[in-house]
Each structure stands twice: as structure tokens, then as C-alpha cells.
Amino acid sequence: MLTDFRLIPTVDESAFSHNPEVKEAYSRNLEAFRLFVTEKDVPLRQIKTLTGIDPAQLYRLLQRVLTKADDGRIQGLRGLIPFKHMKEYERLVEVRATSVLFSKNASGAFAQLLKRFPKLETWARKSIRVRNKPLRPGEMREVRKSIHSLHQEFLRKCTEQGVEQDQYPFNQDLLGFRSFQALVKRVTLEQKHSHSKATDQTPGIAAAPESSIEIWPVGDAPFKVIQFDGHKIDVRLTLVVDDPFGMQTVIELHRIWILVVTDVSTRCILGYHLALGVEYNKDDVAEAVQAAVVPHRKVALSIPGLAMDEKGGFPNDLMPELAYHRFGWFHYDTAKSHIAHDSLDRLTDVLGCWTMSGRLGEPDDRSIIERFFGLLESFIHQIPGTTGSKPSDPVRKLGDVGKDLSRLITLEQLEQLVEVVIGNLNGEVKSALGGRTALEAMRYQTSKPEFLLQTLPVTRRHQLFLLKEAKILTIVGQTVPHVNFEGVRYTSDLLASRPELVGQKLRTYYIARDIRTVHAFFEGGSELGILVASRQWRKTPHSLRLRKEILRMIRQGLIRCRSTDDPIEVYVRFKRKEATENKRAANSVAKVRAGINTALKSAAFGDSPFNVSIPARADESDAGDSVQKPNKKKQGQRLAVPVPLFLKRTLLF
Secondary structure: OOOOOOOOOOEOHHHHOOOHHHHHHHHHHHHHHHHHHHOOOOOHHHHHHHHOOOHHHHHHHHHHHHOEOOOOOEOHHHHHOOOOOOOOOOOOOOOOOOOOOOOOOOOOHHHHHHHHOHHHHHHHHHHHHHHOOOOOOOOOOOOOOOHHHHHHHHHHHHHHOOOOOOOOOOOOOOOOHHHHHHHHHHHHHHHHHHHHHHOOOOOOOOOOOOOOOOOOOOOOOOOOEEEEEEEEOOEOEEEEEEOOOOOEEEEEOOOEEEEEEEEOOOOOEEEEEEEEOOOOOHHHHHHHHHHHHOOOOOOOOOOOOOOOOOOOOOHHHHOHHHOOEOOOEEEEOOOOOOOOHHHHHHHHHHHOOEEEEOOOOOHHHHHHHHHHHHHHHHHHOOOOOEOOOOOOOHHHHHOOOOOOHHHOEEHHHHHHHHHHHHHHHHOOEEHHHOOEEHHHHHHHHHOOOOOOOOEOOHHHHOOHHHHOOOEEEEOEOOOOOEEEEOOEEEEOHHHHOOHHHOOOEEEEEEEOOEEEEEEEEEOOOEEEEEEEEOHHHHOOOOOHHHHHHHHHHHHOOOOOOOOOOOHHHHHHHHHHHHHOOOHHHHHHHHHHHHHHHHHHHHHHHOOOOOOOEEEOOOOOOOOOOOOOOOOOOOOOEEEOOOOHHHHHHHHOO
């Protein structure tokens, strides 16, 4: 189990950015742990030489990793965090009396008192629970007794149990009132949570500045210099949507972009991403970078006669050892989505590369990727419905099909064509490579003895979602602890069962293309786990941008959603009516379908870091803030990604 880092609690290393010493110490601990559990042939002496961790310290780290945490799981990688407490503070020395000469240092004194006299805690918890209960028939007692009255009774119980007047809490100014008040609050939250679970009836779940370097780095080795850019595809597109009568409706889309990552040394296209919209954003940039790092996802080809050349393909697919390889320099232009400081910081932290901004108005600085876009345009301009590179381009008139949308290429067909075109370009002979193909150059240069394979460590391969920005959320909810993210409540079995966490802040990460789940970490970097959206928002994959648009339309009264409706279905139904006359509305429908298809691919490849089981159910509670137990009569489970049948149901109107 310890060799598979996806199965143990992990750590958000970006939480250490303000403390370089802690970050460095954690990195040494992590590397020593990795070498010990994955590299069986590496002796302990060599581990000490490489990391500075001696065997005794290493075994102590292993014990911390296997220690049981408060959430019921092992500490995992959280146990490698320097100075992290493995258990609650336990006071050993007696508490001095409060006076001018001695400071009021009484940390852990109340817990020490309850441990010495267990009957005090039993009485206190019982009295607090009775305080919060309604009167029973014929019962006569003080209703919701004040905390001060309870505290006075607590002091009398302390005397009965044998606590001396010179001992805690009698030797303190406030007689331990603040600690007793905290106990009342904690037991009250536990009681509310238990009552909520007992009364649940519906099924559910837990519930970069411009570069200042003067000499440009030379791409004389694979992955040393990587170029990145985005380009608008000059072609009119359509999307085919089925109607309730089994017939198809063709709607025209507005605009599509292609984002490409290429290696300078070998001219290989490492990965790409198609983005729908007027402009692409930083989340699309992160998707393209991730596509260049992880093993390539092949696109299923359904067009008759369309096939990739035998010499074509993608490096991460044909040479599996190059998957998860680091970049040296990441070269980009000054588009706003490229130079966002947070995006560049996460890029350098997760992939360990340097970033380099090109000069404004100088496309020749990225001549290789611009050349690729030129080759791609020469192919796109041969497709009926091409718009050309500019309004005066002759191919615009030659390829004009007017209002005959049936002659335009569909989005699914374009995805297949782009896959084959890029794969074939990687397999074409290039004069700049001495008559070799890009893939041959990649294979030749990476097989040299002097080439150093620098893949991401296995401890970070499942953390590529950290390329996104962390969202700081506060745990709220008196009945069931949860967080609010973009108008929807998120929780889990683990979070819902820990009311003492209310008020703490979480660092949450999300996959922008599917925000039904978020990955939560505590401020100290320790992992909490996966939180799932409540109500109808967990049914269909949807992006952050799409949810904001749906909530905006609901506030404006353009669409209405009942508690049992799927908001994405309602939104697509509304946009489909507009799509026949509005290309942007058609783009909205296409984005929904693309998001669902991407989620299906992630489930098929098993590489989504946020996969979690979500029970399928017919309806949802309007409460939204409660976590329901699964109905024993309906125990069907499915993954967070819907099966193809559910996809078809989502797009029918």
C-alpha cells in the first residue's frame, strides 16, 4: 500500500511556500521515505548520503506515517511534515497558581484534570446534553441552564472528587471557566450532529513578470526548452444534438482554440488541448500542460478511412518512459492567461521548471510553434467552411458554404482530425532534423548515455491538479460541517462527522472542467480528502464557468430549477432554443458535451485525482446542508463520472 502514493493521505506542498526551512525538511523526509519503500536495492547508508536522514530517524518517520490520525486513516505523507503533532497535547506537570510572579501558562490543564478524574467528564457531558434537550412530559427542571450555573456545579463536583483548593481549577483566577465553556460548545456541536444523522430520511453521501534573462536558453536536448501558445482554428464548426423525437438538430458554434506544447530540440508536439470560447483562460493552459505531461489519451477515430500513419503518434504514448517528464524552460508569450503570477508559480512548483516570457510583438522568438500553427492552418484551410486567416483571405470565399450547415465539419470530427494531423506531423521527415522525424529524433536523443531522464517522482504524479489555484474556504455548519464553494455546499462522511473542525480554514483544489468534487487540505498542508457537491449539482459533470453562468441566469429569472431538476439539463435546454440563431449559445451546448466527454475519458483512463463514489438517486432533499445515509432499498453506486447512458439522457430534451 505504501508504494502507491495515490492510496495514502497526501500533502499540499504549496502551503510551505512561506516557510522554506519546513519545505526543505519535508522534501528530504519525502525523498528518504520514497527511496525506502520503492527502491528496495538502495541501502540505508546511501539514503543517509542522499537525504541526510539516518536510519533511526527514517524508522521514526515510518512510524509517523503509519500512525492512526484523528480521521481514522493513517497519517500517510502528513506524518512527514516537520514539527507536526501526532497526538493532542498532554500536560504532565501540575499547574501553578495564578499570581503576579508566575505567568498564566495552563495549557492542557483542563484535559489533565478530566484524565485524572474521569467521573468529572462523564458528569459534564451528561449535564450538557440534558441542558440542550426539551422538557419531557411531567419533567420539572431549569430550561437551558446557563453555562455559569453549570460551571458552579462542576466546581462542586471537583471538590467531591477530591480536588484540593490549591490545585487546578481552584488556583486560577477564572477557575477554568474558559476551558469549561469550550467543552460545552464542543459537546453541543457533537449532539447536534448526532441528532441530524438520527433524523435523516433521504439517501445521500457524506454529503510572471517578463523574463529578465539576457541570453535565451538553447534547446539542445529534449525537454530542455518547451514552447507553448494558443491559436484560433479558422473554420466554421457545427454540433449535432438529438431531439426528443429521435431526430438530429445541427447548430453552429462560435469559436474554438487549440493550445499546443512542443519540444524545441526534437520539434515533437508533446500535447494539446482544444478550448471552446471567445478566449481561453488559465485553466485551459493548465489542461494543455497536463496533457503534455501525462500519458497520451488517444481519441477514438470513427471517420471512415481516417487513420494515423504508422510512423506517427505522440512521445508519451510510443515511449512510455517519457511520461511525467519534467520541463527545463517553459517559453510562452505575454497573453494574460499565460502570465498570471499564480499560474506560473504553481507551474514551477509542481513541474520544477523555469518560465520564460517572449518579447511583445516578436513571434519569431517562438518560431517553432508558430511554424506548426502555419502547417495546421494550411490543412484547416482545405476544409469546407474555412474562414481563412483574415477577412480578405481568398480561401474564405472559396470555402464558403453559406447557410448549408450540413456541409460544415462537426466538433467530434474536428477532434479526430486534429489528433491525426498532429500525430502525423510528429512522424513526418524534417530537414531541420537531418532527414529524421520528430519521434525518431526524440527516441535517438533520449537514448544517449548523457541524457538524464528527469521524470516527476511518483509522489507528485497524482498532484498535477495542484497546477490550479488553491481556494481558501472556511468550514461552517452547526448541524453538519461543510464548506460553501461557488454557491453550492460541499461535504463528505469524514468532514460531516467532525463538528470540532467548524471555523477552520481549508485549502481546496478543483478541476475546472468538473467541479462536482474538490480536494481539501488543512492550512498546515495535511490532507482532509475529497468533498462532494450537494443537491442536484453532483449529477452531471460541469465546469466552474458553467456553474457561474447557470447561477447568474437563475438570479435573473431566465431559467428555473426545482430541487429535483438537473441544472445542467435545464441550462442546455434553454441554450438549445437559442442555438439556431446564436453561435455563442451553440458554443455553450458544445462546452457541456465536451466536459462530459472529458470526464468519461478521465474515468476510462483512471487518471482523475478526484474520482470518488457517488450514489445515484432519483431525488434530493431541499435541506442541502445535511448528509444523508444511503437508503437500504437503493444501494446502487456509480463513480463521479456518469456512464454513457446517463450522458445520453443529459442531452435529450
